[in-house]
Amino acid sequence: MSDIAAATKKQRLEKQVLTVHSGSFHADEALSVALLRQLPRFADAELRRSRDPAVWDQSTVVIDVGAEYDPARNRFDHHQRGFSEVFGHGFTTKLSSAGLIYKHFGQEVLSTVLGEPIDSPVVQQLWLKMYADFVEAFDGIDNGVAQYITTEPPRYRSRTDISARVGALNPRWNEPSTDEVLLERFERASKMCGQEFLDRLDYLHKAWLPARDIVVRAVEKRKDVHPSGKVIVFDEFCPWKEHLHVLEDELSIPADELPLYVLYPESEAPDSKWRVQAVAVSPESFDSRKALPEAWRGVRDDALSTLTGIPGCIFVHAAGFIGGNVTKEGALQMAVKALEL
Template sequence: MSGPQDTHPTKKLKTTETRKVIGTHNGTFHCDEALAVYMLRQTSIYADAELVRTRDPATLDTCDIVVDVGAVYDESLKRFDHHQRGFEEVFGYGFQTKLSSAGLEIIANRLQLQPEDPTVKTLWLKVYKEFIEAIDGVDNGVSQYPRDITPKYRSRTDLSARVGWLNPAWNELFDSKTVDAQFVKASTLAGEELLGRLDYYAKAWLPARTLVADGLVQRDQADPSGRIILFEQSAPWKEHLFELEAELNVTDEVKPFYVVYPDETAGAWRVQAVPVSPDSFESRKALPEVWRGLRDEKLSEASGIDGGIFVHASGFIGGNKTKEGALALAHKALEF
């Protein structure tokens, strides 16, 4: 891709002896290198690094690390491009999307944990799955859907698109000073969104995982069959439950059918049928058909359990005024 003249001459770099230099390409920028530069600057090594945007090979050779340009992928040389023929590196752990320039080396520092702490790996995989892989896919031209599926609408509000919009338009001034200033904005935008997502996963998503793990291990206290999980507080549980079942080798014969938890907004309790997969609308064992669509007294009469509030028409969820009532609904549903 062509672009404006190099931002910094080689001569200037040679006079910089202690300050690290990050190199990336000039011209139109993208989300992957904008994020990569931000992430590098979160590390102790490159925290105060100078940024050079160029495609000149001689200038790139003077940089301490180079991302998204240079036609070389070699960790020992600190050269990380992914555009050259033959590059097929993927993240691993079951992910197949070809890598771009953004990596994950800041989690331990951000959370003030040791790199070997298992929490770091858990969050590392989560952030790649939920945040980085999409950036890799967009930058490498990997379609999100099979070719024979036409989306019903177009969405251009993802992070890669928002970074792209920060580039000057074709009929606007495209000098190096203007584009470099916009790149700084793009790098900050991408990086702050990453850190915000990481903070959420560390402070909210991960504690929910602990809650789900405890409930799964102790589910025989809610029912000897192990088919009911009781949570004393509401928290997102579906994704964690499926991952933990796989990790703990929970067999189909004892996998939970129902989850009982408080509905904090209504001061009541809910019983929800576990779906067959995290994104499925089909339940492992829906609440009984004779309860579905009923509310209040009609539900209490049909179930024989006081305090009924509702059961959804599809049977995937129901409610009761008390914890005891919600548990009773779950216990009785097992009998159908």
């Protein structure tokens, strides 16, 4: 090999190039580029948009084009016949380029952004959670996977999801759509996807995970509250519904010991009033495992205290999913009495 050829090859190997397809762009490759740019080695990578195989051959990573999925060669397309890759870990949605990049680089991205070791429990847990909460929707939408299993048409339209917003950044039919315009619009789309990814990750890291720790402690102490294990007390409020249902599965809590009521303060004030809330059958459900007694529903204040025989009652919602008391002790009495009725 000549010195010139060797120098050219060395320059090509040192230069990081990310390539996506030309023409109209979509959310999956926009997010893919944003994710790779979180890694130091790709932070300043050149972005190319091309359907030319010669350009692909000069690229470090080829995304959403090329009809090839080969992680060893950094080729991440999902359009080819016979492609059926999924994320695994219980997820069954066919991957788009976003899911492919996240599957292979996501743990490294989270480790870099969070400053945590790649094998840390924080990275491993958030890697799965971020796929469920953020990335999987990119895969489903790009691959035409229906979100709901039904033959009924939707009752309303939504044009505000991130895939729709990325699509809206493409030039309109009566606007110029030169390569320069499309590149500028794609960069905007990728930046938007990347920022929303980071915002979601920041929430999960700084709010969702700490809440899980609080729920874990409360679940572990539930039988100290009531021997049945069906009443849980949080001494500080946190988002608990999703965590509780996940922990029930992880801990294999028997069906006859599943929590029915959760108590928590309304605020951080020392004299805060307390809430007693019935646990829903699932995090998204409006149906309770055991709603507060029907006779209490819609009754308030002294009338409710007289009816229940419990001082300090404030209200029980007409649907029976939540009630309130002036004190923690009163709220606990409401929960325990509701268990018996």
